Amino acid sequence: MDPLKLPFDTDKMLAGLRPWIECESPTWDAEAVNRMMDLAAYDLAGLGTVERIPGRMGFGGSVRARLPHPDQGRVPGILIVGHLDTVHPVGTLDVLPFKIEGDICYGPGIQDMKGGNYASVEALRHLIRAGMQTPLPVTVLFTPDEEVGTPSTRDLIEAEARRSKYVLVPEPAHPDGGCTIGRYAIARFNLRSIGKPSHAGARLADGTSAINAMARKIIEIEEMTGPDCTFSVGVIHAGQWVNCVSSFCDAEALSMAKKQEDLDDGITRMLSLNGEVNGAKFEVTRGVTRPVWRPDQPGTMAMYETAREIAAELGFDLSCSSAGGGSDGNFTGALGIATIDGLGVRGAGLHTLNEHIHIDSLPERARLIAGMLMRLA
Structure with missing residues:
Protein backbone atom coordinates (compact mmCIF):
# COMPACT_ATOMS: atom_id res chain seq x y z
CA MET A 1 0.00 0.00 0.00
CA ASP A 2 1.11 3.55 -0.69
CA PRO A 3 1.80 5.18 2.74
CA LEU A 4 0.28 8.39 1.43
CA LYS A 5 -3.03 6.58 0.99
CA LEU A 6 -3.26 5.05 4.43
CA PRO A 7 -6.88 5.22 5.69
CA PHE A 8 -6.60 7.79 8.48
CA ASP A 9 -10.01 8.46 10.02
CA THR A 10 -10.25 12.05 11.27
CA ASP A 11 -13.04 11.34 13.75
CA LYS A 12 -11.13 8.41 15.25
CA MET A 13 -7.99 10.54 15.46
CA LEU A 14 -9.89 13.24 17.35
CA ALA A 15 -11.37 10.62 19.68
CA GLY A 16 -7.90 9.23 20.37
CA LEU A 17 -6.38 12.68 20.85
CA ARG A 18 -9.06 13.85 23.27
CA PRO A 19 -7.76 11.92 26.33
CA TRP A 20 -4.29 13.38 25.71
CA ILE A 21 -5.69 16.92 25.76
CA GLU A 22 -7.88 16.29 28.77
CA CYS A 23 -4.91 14.91 30.69
CA GLU A 24 -3.47 18.29 31.70
CA SER A 25 0.32 18.15 32.04
CA PRO A 26 2.00 21.41 33.11
CA THR A 27 5.76 21.06 33.25
CA TRP A 28 6.17 21.76 36.97
CA ASP A 29 3.55 19.19 38.01
CA ALA A 30 5.52 15.95 37.76
CA GLU A 31 2.55 13.77 38.76
CA ALA A 32 0.37 15.32 36.06
CA VAL A 33 3.08 14.87 33.43
CA ASN A 34 3.54 11.25 34.47
CA ARG A 35 -0.20 10.64 34.02
CA MET A 36 0.21 11.94 30.46
CA MET A 37 3.21 9.68 29.94
CA ASP A 38 1.04 6.74 31.05
CA LEU A 39 -1.46 7.53 28.28
CA ALA A 40 1.29 7.83 25.68
CA ALA A 41 2.96 4.61 26.87
CA TYR A 42 -0.34 2.76 26.51
CA ASP A 43 -0.82 4.01 22.94
CA LEU A 44 2.77 3.15 22.07
CA ALA A 45 2.61 -0.32 23.65
CA GLY A 46 0.95 -1.80 20.58
CA LEU A 47 3.72 -0.54 18.34
CA GLY A 48 6.89 -1.88 19.94
CA THR A 49 8.98 -2.12 23.08
CA VAL A 50 8.09 0.67 25.50
CA GLU A 51 10.36 1.89 28.29
CA ARG A 52 9.49 4.34 31.07
CA ILE A 53 12.48 6.45 32.06
CA PRO A 54 12.27 7.97 35.57
CA GLY A 55 12.30 11.73 35.91
CA ARG A 56 14.90 13.76 37.74
CA MET A 57 15.42 17.31 38.99
CA GLY A 58 11.79 17.38 40.11
CA PHE A 59 10.36 16.77 36.63
CA GLY A 60 8.23 13.93 35.31
CA GLY A 61 9.63 10.92 33.49
CA SER A 62 10.00 10.13 29.80
CA VAL A 63 8.68 7.43 27.47
CA ARG A 64 10.82 5.72 24.84
CA ALA A 65 9.50 3.22 22.30
CA ARG A 66 11.55 1.20 19.84
CA LEU A 67 9.65 -0.33 16.95
CA PRO A 68 10.46 -3.87 15.77
CA HIS A 69 13.02 -3.81 12.98
CA PRO A 70 15.71 -6.29 11.86
CA ASP A 71 18.33 -3.52 12.11
CA GLN A 72 17.14 -1.99 15.41
CA GLY A 73 20.28 -1.22 17.44
CA ARG A 74 22.57 -2.07 14.53
CA VAL A 75 22.31 0.94 12.24
CA PRO A 76 21.43 4.61 12.82
CA GLY A 77 17.69 5.04 12.42
CA ILE A 78 14.95 7.65 12.68
CA LEU A 79 14.17 9.40 15.96
CA ILE A 80 10.80 11.05 16.55
CA VAL A 81 11.20 13.39 19.53
CA GLY A 82 8.48 15.44 21.18
CA HIS A 83 7.46 16.83 24.57
CA LEU A 84 4.26 16.13 26.44
CA ASP A 85 4.49 18.95 28.99
CA THR A 86 2.52 22.14 28.42
CA VAL A 87 2.54 25.71 29.71
CA HIS A 88 -1.09 25.45 30.85
CA PRO A 89 -1.72 24.86 34.58
CA VAL A 90 -4.15 22.23 35.81
CA GLY A 91 -7.62 23.74 35.62
CA THR A 92 -7.16 25.32 32.19
CA LEU A 93 -9.75 22.88 30.85
CA ASP A 94 -12.36 24.88 32.75
CA VAL A 95 -11.80 27.84 30.42
CA LEU A 96 -10.27 26.08 27.40
CA PRO A 97 -12.06 22.73 27.13
CA PHE A 98 -11.53 20.21 24.37
CA LYS A 99 -14.17 21.27 21.89
CA ILE A 100 -14.84 21.12 18.16
CA GLU A 101 -16.26 24.09 16.31
CA GLY A 102 -16.49 23.53 12.58
CA ASP A 103 -13.02 22.71 11.26
CA ILE A 104 -11.27 23.85 14.45
CA CYS A 105 -10.49 21.87 17.61
CA TYR A 106 -9.53 23.63 20.87
CA GLY A 107 -7.69 22.51 23.97
CA PRO A 108 -4.63 23.15 26.16
CA GLY A 109 -1.48 21.84 24.50
CA ILE A 110 -3.32 20.64 21.40
CA GLN A 111 -1.06 22.61 19.06
CA ASP A 112 2.08 22.64 21.21
CA MET A 113 2.54 19.81 20.77
CA LYS A 114 0.21 16.95 21.65
CA GLY A 115 -1.55 17.11 18.28
CA GLY A 116 1.67 16.57 16.34
CA ASN A 117 2.86 13.85 18.71
CA TYR A 118 -0.42 12.00 18.39
CA ALA A 119 -0.32 12.27 14.59
CA SER A 120 3.12 10.65 14.69
CA VAL A 121 1.83 7.75 16.78
CA GLU A 122 -1.08 7.31 14.38
CA ALA A 123 1.32 7.29 11.42
CA LEU A 124 3.28 4.47 13.01
CA ARG A 125 0.12 2.58 13.99
CA HIS A 126 -1.20 2.63 10.43
CA LEU A 127 2.13 1.58 8.93
CA ILE A 128 2.22 -1.43 11.25
CA ARG A 129 -1.40 -2.36 10.52
CA ALA A 130 -0.65 -2.21 6.81
CA GLY A 131 2.33 -4.54 7.28
CA MET A 132 4.76 -1.91 6.01
CA GLN A 133 8.38 -2.07 7.19
CA THR A 134 10.28 1.21 7.35
CA PRO A 135 13.72 1.13 5.68
CA LEU A 136 15.34 2.30 8.93
CA PRO A 137 14.55 1.45 12.56
CA VAL A 138 12.34 3.96 14.36
CA THR A 139 12.51 5.22 17.94
CA VAL A 140 9.99 7.52 19.62
CA LEU A 141 11.01 9.64 22.61
CA PHE A 142 8.52 11.77 24.55
CA THR A 143 9.97 14.08 27.23
CA ILE A 157 17.70 13.53 23.69
CA GLU A 158 21.24 14.09 22.48
CA ALA A 159 22.22 10.49 23.28
CA GLU A 160 19.30 9.17 21.21
CA ALA A 161 20.03 11.63 18.42
CA ARG A 162 23.64 10.43 18.16
CA ARG A 163 22.28 6.94 17.47
CA SER A 164 20.10 8.30 14.66
CA LYS A 165 20.53 9.29 11.04
CA TYR A 166 17.40 11.46 10.98
CA VAL A 167 15.33 13.34 13.57
CA LEU A 168 11.67 14.28 13.13
CA VAL A 169 10.18 16.87 15.52
CA PRO A 170 6.37 17.24 15.34
CA GLU A 171 6.32 20.73 16.88
CA PRO A 172 3.60 23.04 15.46
CA ALA A 173 3.79 23.84 11.76
CA HIS A 174 4.39 27.40 10.61
CA PRO A 175 1.26 29.49 9.92
CA ASP A 176 1.49 28.57 6.22
CA GLY A 177 1.96 24.89 7.06
CA GLY A 178 5.71 25.02 6.48
CA CYS A 179 8.39 23.25 8.48
CA THR A 180 11.48 24.36 10.41
CA ILE A 181 15.03 23.69 9.20
CA GLY A 182 16.87 25.82 11.78
CA ARG A 183 16.24 27.64 15.06
CA TYR A 184 17.64 30.66 16.85
CA ALA A 185 19.78 30.41 19.97
CA ILE A 186 18.08 31.03 23.31
CA ALA A 187 19.43 31.74 26.78
CA ARG A 188 17.50 32.00 30.04
CA PHE A 189 18.58 34.02 33.08
CA ASN A 190 17.58 34.04 36.73
CA LEU A 191 17.41 37.53 38.23
CA ARG A 192 17.34 38.54 41.90
CA SER A 193 17.32 41.89 43.63
CA ILE A 194 18.04 42.09 47.36
CA GLY A 195 16.81 45.08 49.31
CA LYS A 196 16.21 45.99 52.94
CA PRO A 197 12.85 45.42 54.64
CA SER A 198 10.94 47.97 56.64
CA HIS A 199 7.36 48.95 57.48
CA ALA A 200 6.01 50.57 54.33
CA GLY A 201 3.75 52.91 56.27
CA ALA A 202 5.64 53.90 59.40
CA ARG A 203 9.27 53.44 58.30
CA LEU A 204 9.28 53.64 54.50
CA ALA A 205 12.54 55.58 54.33
CA ASP A 206 14.33 52.93 56.40
CA GLY A 207 13.88 50.30 53.72
CA THR A 208 15.25 49.60 50.23
CA SER A 209 12.70 48.10 47.87
CA ALA A 210 13.83 45.04 45.93
CA ILE A 211 10.77 45.49 43.70
CA ASN A 212 11.82 49.04 42.84
CA ALA A 213 15.32 47.84 41.98
CA MET A 214 13.97 45.01 39.82
CA ALA A 215 11.58 47.33 37.99
CA ARG A 216 14.45 49.62 37.04
CA LYS A 217 16.52 46.68 35.82
CA ILE A 218 13.67 45.24 33.79
CA ILE A 219 13.44 48.46 31.82
CA GLU A 220 17.21 48.44 31.30
CA ILE A 221 17.21 44.78 30.20
CA GLU A 222 14.37 45.11 27.71
CA GLU A 223 15.87 48.28 26.24
CA MET A 224 18.96 46.21 25.37
CA THR A 225 16.89 44.56 22.60
CA GLY A 226 18.26 45.19 19.13
CA PRO A 227 18.08 43.65 15.65
CA ASP A 228 20.62 40.95 16.51
CA CYS A 229 19.53 39.94 20.01
CA THR A 230 16.30 40.30 21.97
CA PHE A 231 15.74 40.51 25.73
CA SER A 232 12.51 40.08 27.66
CA VAL A 233 11.42 39.46 31.25
CA GLY A 234 8.45 37.13 31.60
CA VAL A 235 8.27 36.04 35.25
CA ILE A 236 8.37 38.12 38.46
CA HIS A 237 7.87 37.00 42.08
CA ALA A 238 8.07 39.39 45.04
CA GLY A 239 6.36 40.57 48.16
CA GLN A 240 3.89 39.12 50.65
CA TRP A 241 2.44 42.17 52.37
CA VAL A 242 1.64 45.53 50.85
CA ASN A 243 2.69 47.24 54.10
CA CYS A 244 6.19 45.73 53.97
CA VAL A 245 9.06 47.04 51.84
CA SER A 246 10.14 44.01 49.81
CA SER A 247 13.53 42.54 50.63
CA PHE A 248 13.66 40.09 47.69
CA CYS A 249 12.43 40.07 44.11
CA ASP A 250 13.03 37.20 41.70
CA ALA A 251 12.50 37.25 37.95
CA GLU A 252 13.36 35.29 34.80
CA ALA A 253 14.61 36.72 31.53
CA LEU A 254 14.94 35.30 28.03
CA SER A 255 17.36 36.28 25.29
CA MET A 256 17.21 35.12 21.66
CA ALA A 257 19.54 35.58 18.69
CA LYS A 258 19.88 34.17 15.17
CA LYS A 259 23.64 33.75 15.51
CA GLN A 260 25.54 32.10 18.34
CA GLU A 261 28.04 34.96 18.53
CA ASP A 262 25.21 37.45 19.01
CA LEU A 263 23.74 35.36 21.82
CA ASP A 264 27.18 35.04 23.42
CA ASP A 265 27.47 38.84 23.35
CA GLY A 266 24.00 39.12 24.88
CA ILE A 267 24.98 36.73 27.65
CA THR A 268 28.04 38.85 28.41
CA ARG A 269 25.89 41.99 28.58
CA MET A 270 23.38 40.32 30.89
CA LEU A 271 26.03 39.05 33.29
CA SER A 272 27.59 42.51 33.41
CA LEU A 273 24.42 43.75 35.13
CA ASN A 274 25.50 42.11 38.38
CA GLY A 275 26.05 44.84 40.96
CA GLU A 276 23.97 47.46 42.76
CA VAL A 277 20.93 49.47 41.72
CA ASN A 278 19.25 52.15 43.81
CA GLY A 279 20.83 50.81 46.99
CA ALA A 280 19.83 47.19 46.36
CA LYS A 281 22.01 44.29 45.27
CA PHE A 282 21.27 42.84 41.83
CA GLU A 283 22.28 39.32 40.79
CA VAL A 284 22.14 37.63 37.37
CA THR A 285 22.85 33.92 36.90
CA ARG A 286 22.73 31.77 33.77
CA GLY A 287 19.85 29.42 33.19
CA VAL A 288 19.47 26.81 30.46
CA THR A 289 20.62 27.61 26.93
CA ARG A 290 19.59 26.29 23.52
CA PRO A 291 22.33 26.45 20.88
CA VAL A 292 21.86 27.84 17.38
CA TRP A 293 20.69 25.28 14.86
CA ARG A 294 21.98 26.61 11.55
CA PRO A 295 19.55 26.37 8.62
CA ASP A 296 22.13 25.41 6.00
CA GLN A 297 23.03 21.82 6.88
CA PRO A 298 23.24 19.53 3.82
CA GLY A 299 21.67 16.54 5.57
CA THR A 300 18.72 18.57 6.77
CA MET A 301 18.15 20.15 3.38
CA ALA A 302 18.30 16.77 1.62
CA MET A 303 15.70 15.45 4.07
CA TYR A 304 13.59 18.55 3.49
CA GLU A 305 13.55 17.89 -0.27
CA THR A 306 12.17 14.43 0.45
CA ALA A 307 9.50 15.92 2.71
CA ARG A 308 8.63 18.55 0.12
CA GLU A 309 8.18 15.90 -2.58
CA ILE A 310 5.86 13.95 -0.31
CA ALA A 311 3.86 17.09 0.51
CA ALA A 312 3.49 17.86 -3.19
CA GLU A 313 2.06 14.39 -3.75
CA LEU A 314 -0.37 15.10 -0.92
CA GLY A 315 -1.44 18.29 -2.63
CA PHE A 316 0.26 21.08 -0.69
CA ASP A 317 3.51 23.03 -0.78
CA LEU A 318 5.79 22.51 2.23
CA SER A 319 7.83 25.67 2.72
CA CYS A 320 10.78 25.83 5.10
CA SER A 321 12.57 28.44 7.17
CA SER A 322 14.54 29.03 10.33
CA ALA A 323 12.43 29.99 13.33
CA GLY A 324 12.53 31.69 16.68
CA GLY A 325 11.19 29.98 19.75
CA GLY A 326 13.31 27.09 20.92
CA SER A 327 12.59 23.39 20.63
CA ASP A 328 14.49 20.19 21.17
CA GLY A 329 15.36 20.41 17.48
CA ASN A 330 17.94 23.01 18.57
CA PHE A 331 19.90 20.24 20.25
CA THR A 332 19.73 17.62 17.52
CA GLY A 333 20.30 20.14 14.72
CA ALA A 334 23.26 21.69 16.55
CA LEU A 335 24.82 18.22 16.71
CA GLY A 336 24.83 18.20 12.90
CA ILE A 337 22.19 15.46 12.67
CA ALA A 338 19.66 15.86 9.85
CA THR A 339 16.58 17.32 11.55
CA ILE A 340 13.19 18.54 10.36
CA ASP A 341 11.12 20.42 12.94
CA GLY A 342 7.62 21.87 12.67
CA LEU A 343 6.16 18.66 11.25
CA GLY A 344 3.19 18.89 13.60
CA VAL A 345 -0.31 20.17 13.11
CA ARG A 346 -1.43 23.52 11.75
CA GLY A 347 -3.19 25.89 14.10
CA ALA A 348 -2.77 29.02 16.20
CA GLY A 349 -2.88 30.41 19.71
CA LEU A 350 -0.24 28.18 21.27
CA HIS A 351 0.49 29.13 24.88
CA THR A 352 -2.81 31.06 25.07
CA LEU A 353 -6.41 30.38 26.01
CA ASN A 354 -7.25 30.31 22.31
CA GLU A 355 -4.97 27.38 21.44
CA HIS A 356 -6.45 25.37 18.59
CA ILE A 357 -5.67 23.28 15.52
CA HIS A 358 -7.13 22.88 12.06
CA ILE A 359 -8.70 19.44 12.19
CA ASP A 360 -7.80 18.53 8.61
CA SER A 361 -4.12 18.87 9.49
CA LEU A 362 -4.26 15.75 11.70
CA PRO A 363 -4.50 13.24 8.80
CA GLU A 364 -2.42 15.55 6.59
CA ARG A 365 0.54 15.52 8.99
CA ALA A 366 0.10 11.81 9.76
CA ARG A 367 0.41 11.03 6.04
CA LEU A 368 3.41 13.36 5.69
CA ILE A 369 5.21 11.67 8.58
CA ALA A 370 4.27 8.17 7.36
CA GLY A 371 5.65 9.05 3.93
CA MET A 372 8.91 10.30 5.42
CA LEU A 373 9.30 7.19 7.55
CA MET A 374 8.93 5.01 4.47
CA ARG A 375 11.27 7.02 2.20
CA LEU A 376 14.12 8.04 4.46
CA ALA A 377 16.91 5.51 4.08
Missing part, protein backbone atom coordinates in the same frame (compact mmCIF):
# COMPACT_ATOMS: atom_id res chain seq x y z
CA PRO A 144 8.57 16.14 30.16
CA ASP A 145 10.36 19.49 30.33
CA GLU A 146 10.75 21.24 26.96
CA GLU A 147 8.67 24.24 27.99
CA VAL A 148 11.28 25.23 30.58
CA GLY A 149 14.32 24.64 28.35
CA THR A 150 14.74 20.84 28.70
CA PRO A 151 17.04 20.97 31.74
CA SER A 152 16.52 17.33 32.77
CA THR A 153 16.36 15.48 29.44
CA ARG A 154 18.76 17.27 27.09
CA ASP A 155 21.40 14.57 27.65
CA LEU A 156 18.83 11.87 26.92
